[in-house]
Amino acid sequence: MKCMGVDLGRKRIGLALGESDSLMAWPFKTVDAGGDPFFALDEVAEIAVEEKVGLVAVGLPLNMDGSLGPSARAALRWKEAFEKMVPCRVEATDERLTTMSAHRELESMGMRANRHMRVVDQLSAVMILQSAMEREGGRKSAGSGQ
16 A cells, blocks of 8 residues: 655655555655745645545654643644545654654765755654554554464
């Protein structure tokens, strides 16, 4: 099944695509959020429909203690609005530390910090999607008795 990861931000929204069968995800696109992720809701929904995804994993920025803060509540509102626009399953996925991990990954690849912003949101979306697909794979294995 084709899947999409979404890393919400006020300035940019990172998108990743992947295949749940192979558990592979890759950076796809960065969408301009114009100061509010709801600004890009239609564009992201259009992409999900065009790409024929069966699952969209929306990053949920929980507090470090696992509680919902203002950003997580805003992400859940975005997810609820998005669900009404697409014919696929949409789930919230814990994204704690994905942006920090993405920056570290880019640094380890030798990319200068000033160039990170072009791809860090997409790489965060990859991490969100990988997590969701791995969890999905675990559910299938548990359900099949394997």
